[in-house]
Amino acid sequence: MDLIVSPVGADSDLRAVLEDLQMGRYASARDLLIRTSDNWSLYATRCQRLTDSVAGRGVLKMWRDEELHSAHAATVWAWSLTRGAIGLCRKGAKADVVGRAAAMAQQEWKRVDELWPRSPEPWCGRLQLSQLPYDARRFDPRWHNRREPWGTLDDPVMHLEGPWPFLAEANRRHPGSRDGHHRMREYFLRRHGASVSSQYTHWLVAGGPLNPELLVLPLYSQMDLYRERHSDGRNSALQFWQTEQMRHFATQAYDGWFAHLPPTEYAWVSPWDLNHLAHALVGCGETERAAWVFRALGPYATPQPWKDVLESLGRSRDWTDEFLRIRTTVLGRRAPW
Template sequence: MPDSLTTTAAPFTPQLKRGAASPDAPLIVSPVGADTDLRAALEDLKMGRYLSARDLLARTGPNWALRTIRSQLLAAGAGEPGVFKTWRDEEPNSSDAAMMWGRVLTRAALAAYRGGQSQQVVARAAGLARQALYQARVLWPACPVPWVDLLKLTQLPFAPHHFDPHAHERGMPWDASRDPAMHHRGPWPLLAEINQRHPGNREGHHRMREWFHNRSREPGAAMNYSCWLVAMGTPLNPQLQILPLYGLMDIYRKRHKDGQNGALTFWQTAQVRHYACKAYDDWFANIAPVEYPWQPLSDLSHLAHALVACGENDRAAFVFRAMGPYVTPQPWQDINASLDRSADWRDEFLRIRASVLR
């Protein structure tokens, strides 16, 4: 790795705005879903004000699942990231400010890499992100979020162990799993740090899947990881039952982005039905309806799509109702584009939802 890289509150119970899906319900495209507090904080961030985000994270406290997804969406939807630097500069001892600054710097480093910037530029951006995340983990050692973004940084073209502050203390080989059933090498120590703080952290396991998809040289590693995780019996978090559906979507994009070679039948296999029904039965079916608005909308969207595509419309109807009027573009947008459908993906989604709910 280039040298430039050297460079207790009670859990918060938020308020929700409810919505219910009906065949003719309007459509709201937003990953925020029913979290109106988060939506208000995002609007303030877009106007260069961080106080609402600061208060939101303070109220969220050590609710790690909510803290992880809220901070992820705040970083992704804030607009100008300089607002977080202002917050960090004005409150240098704030763990929330340091964590959010690390979040946006991580996004900037990945964007530089994906945008084709030079190795020197990417290394500099990665070093700044790593430095901010190291500071954030010191300010609140129990928080898993800085470790989640350190794991995310391993998608960059550098040795993954350079993003582990304890790499020199660990046994070798650094990237070997302790489970003999999992032979794929990867940034396992970073995932272990996340699980130590928040067992089954959703974003952490998604970042691990993304590492296997983007960096592993072993074919099928990402799907193997997802299937291994859900085959262990009861995962650390039942929500992780959804991971194979994301893995299947990655495979679909690679094989059928042009709509050819059996694109229409890809989702009608026994494998898709197995993982879609398993995610429904082992995760979604056990969620109390009052908790529906707090499930990640992306997970509900992927589950609804897979159930419809493999013919499980009765199950899909419950998922559509749980989504209310909200939806995320994926996977619907990419599926629609791959099949070269003339209708906008939103119109196609409304058509599918209406046909299932009637």
């Protein structure tokens, strides 16, 4: 198979919409999100891919201004503003600049609340804004009357402090919100580091999440740990992927989630999830399971985690060459079909 590097994967509908945005047209984006809105995981993924392109930002703003009562236009524009505020902070912009950008995003999420109260997206967006160096309560329109604790959960195992009310709101609207839990993982990562983020994902899957997609989350946190501990390729970097813990998380995600997916749904699965799962299965030696995931991926791949691992080892070849070598080896060893 040829290799196509794309965060969109096999989602041909989304790919067509992105092409339209590049040409200044938003009607297909509106129609796609209307069709997707009952599938919150796919809706969140598609919204965020729509905001990836800086070139498309002006089109999204035009859509929002021309259709002021469109919840979908407001949602996409709110995500664009949110990601913009996060980007400014990471680039070291002045505090007042970041603060104004965050306020604009917060105001747009309030509009989405009004237009579409049942949507989990505003609460996932607020979870994203919580990464910024402010008290997260500043992003909560209900914090004066909120019953949920802002400190820790009433849970004998989970002692981490965080914006739990935002996650609770997302879960009320979409039980087991994939996007909400990913944003929570990122909150702990940005605020406290990879070890704390890893504690969160381990706690989550140990409790048997309602949404089996969440079984992939520990693979993301393991990758975060790898970047933190082995970005220079030293300290037993390769052995990191060969532990029993890694095997446990990889096979748990495969057996509890991927193995139950009908092949007709592969195109709607996050290609990032599939790439993280394939990489983890290869790393811990579960090549037969990995072969099935590579088959689901087809010709598509995302740079992470392959690129980061290859660069950490100081290897000069392109990550796509390494991906193709691994895929060919795994599928050639025992093709699953």
